[in-house]
Amino acid sequence: MSLLRFVYLYWYWIVALVPIVCLIASVAIYKVDVPHWDQWCLVPYLDKYFSGTLTLRDLWAQHNEHRLLFPRIIMILLAAYTGWNISYELAVNILLAVGIFGTLAYYIKKLETQIDNFSAALAIPIVSVVVFSLSQWGKLVMGLVYSNISKCTRCGAWFVNFE
Numbered sequence: 001m002s003l004l005r006f007v008y009l010y011w012y013w014i015v016a017l018v019p020i021v022c023l024i025a026s027v028a029i030y031k032v033d034v035p036h037w038d039q040w041c042l043v044p045y046l047d048k049y050f051s052g053t054l055t056l057r058d059l060w061a062q063h064n065e066h067r068l069l070f071p072r073i074i075m076i077l078l079a080a081y082t083g084w085n086i087s088y089e090l091a092v093n094i095l096l097a098v099g100i101f102g103t104l105a106y107y108i109k110k111l112e113t114q115i116d117n118f119s120a121a122l123a124i125p126i127v128s129v130v131v132f133s134l135s136q137w138g139k140l141v142m143g144l145v146y147s148n149i150s151k152c153t154r155c156g157a158w159f160v161n162f163e
Contacts, residue, residue, distance in 0.1 A: 012121040019132035020101075024094060027140055033086045036142040038063070042075055046084075049076050086142070093140060101131045 035042070041063065048054040059072050074092060082088045104127045112120040134140075 012124045015125040016101075016105075016128035018125075019128045020094075020098070023097075023132040023134065023140070026134055026137060027090050027094065030137070030141045031087060031090055032142050035084065035086065039075075039086075039142075042072075042079060045072065045076055046079055049080055090140065097131055101128060104131070 045054060045058060048058055054076075059069055060067060063072075075089065078084075078088045078092065105124055108120050108123045108127065
């Protein structure tokens with residue numbers, strides 16, 4: 001397959017990569033590798049983790065109006081095994097956003113048989129722009145955002161598994 005034919009057939013995937021590349025570059029340039037705001041609430045949990053007294057009740061404890069069981073587990077493990085390098089949290093944020101995009105792209109491709117191909121092809125770059133939007137840059141460069149992103153990813157995975 002020639003390059004021109006490849007670009008003609010898959011132009012929408014190529015265009016959809018632009019927002020993720022911009023997001024990754026922005027996070028790499030502007031990341032803050034210091035715990036920020038609510039991340040400092042993780043210190044007592046890390047202390048309990050390292051002393052061996054961390055319980056399920058601690059993990060299930062309320063944080064503001066949320067119960068962050070899975071995000072808290074991820075944050076504790078990342079902090080414990082990376083020396084609390086926030087870059088790993090940011091990478092998890094991006095991977096979860098890729099999971100959301102993958103779920104939505106899967107449904108768009110699945111609907112391609114019901115709508116015209118051009119509309120489906122146009123929807124994929126639009127979804128990419130929305131999911132990887134730099135409008136949430138403040139949260140994306142400081143970590144701890146994956147409590148919300150992980151909820152969306154889990155919901156998307158649930159829909160894929162139970163269709």
